[in-house]
Amino acid sequence: MSEIIIGTRKSQLAVAQSTLVAEELAEKFPDYKFSLKKMSTKGDRIIDRSLIEIGGKGLFIKEIEIALLNQEIDLAVHSLKDMPGEIANEFELIATPQRANPLDVLISKDDKILEELPQGAKIGTGSLRRKAQLLNYRPDLEIVPIRGNIDTRIKKLYSQDLDAIVLAAAGLERMGWSDKISQYLEPAISLPAVGQGVLALEVRSNDDSIKELVKGINHHDTYVRVAAERSFLSYLEGSCKIPIAAYAQIEDDELSIEGMVASLDGSRLLRAKLKGSREEAKELGVKLAQRLVEQGAAEILAEIKEG
The missing domain is CATH 3.40.190.10 (Periplasmic binding protein-like II)
Incomplete structure (x- = not known):
């Protein structure tokens, strides 16, 4: 064998x-x-x-x-x-x-959802993408950088006296820890990372x-969705130093992809969405990136790289 x-x-x-x-x-x-x-x-x-x-x-x-x-x-x-x-x-x-759940999730003390957290609540995340989108949604939040494995980050919720942390749903579900999730964050609040899940x-x-x-x-549909998301990332030269997100879906044999670029503090956040055929997945990702560049993404990215 x-x-x-x-x-x-x-x-x-x-x-x-x-x-x-x-x-x-x-x-x-x-x-x-x-x-x-x-x-x-x-x-x-x-x-x-x-x-x-x-x-x-x-x-x-x-x-x-x-x-x-x-x-x-x-x-x-x-x-x-x-x-x-x-x-x-x-x-x-x-x-x-096959892709697992692509969403971000909130784990909070007292099982509160994002909208119920107090003014100035401390949220732990090491992701600039999550930070920018959370601050865009609720500018009053205090984002605390945390790193480590899932269990380490969950412990930091208590050891660092945080109100909540944000993680990827897929990891928690694969570990059998779904019961710890307080809220699944919709893409309208936190668009997932490229390839999340x-x-x-x-x-x-x-x-x-x-x-x-x-x-x-x-899994062909997952591969197609990923191709669109990664071509978007590649065109914008995305890295973990930039708040950038893309999420592609296939519905009724049509491919759609939504993308996001934001400033580090979330005060400027650009989003766009395109639809096309599955066969043009990579081209669709590039077109979406170009659409965001037209909206001002290049200026945001340049400021981050210079800063």
Whole structure:
């Protein structure tokens, strides 16, 4: 029996997610053995500083990509929202299993929803995207930067005397912790990150046999939605240093994508939405980015980069 080694981060959530992928592959390809190689990344090791300070997007994937390049692993599983808009030519994002819940959620003390939190409430999040949208919705809030695994951030709700924290629904649901959620934040309040709720399966671009295998668990609609969102991100050269969001959906065989760019304090927030065919997913993402540039996104992005 041939063994396929799957590279994953060591965190509880990453292992749970990679286990789901391994199980799906094993069910589809019973003649293979699928095992996990758990790895520590720079993003996991340095948790006392913001991602912006220590290098931004890609911090959770670099060590895993090196192992992939060195053929220590055959396949890498990432949270797609941790991946930069462009990846090196040596690698290929070959498949995405079906998307989990893409929304942001609020976990609060006393189970209050966002609208019920007191004036000046402290909300913990390390995401500039979430911060900008929360402040745009409620400028009175105080946003406190927090990092760490899901359980670490939940503990900080109490240890740092916060009123609430904002996390991704997908992680909590995959961990079986949905009961901790106080509120699902609608996209009108907090548009999700590019690829939120999606697992990215990355392989060596020259490894045709693994490519064919992994494609076997690709969820086509998810892959199409992700293509639109990532082309939007790539056009705007998005990173975790910029409040940027995009969320694509497929309804009645039509693809729609909504995008957002905001200033760091949320005082300026631009949104736009486009519809088109599934076949033009990447083009639609680019058109949406261009639409926001016409609305003034370029000025906002330039100010952030200069600042």
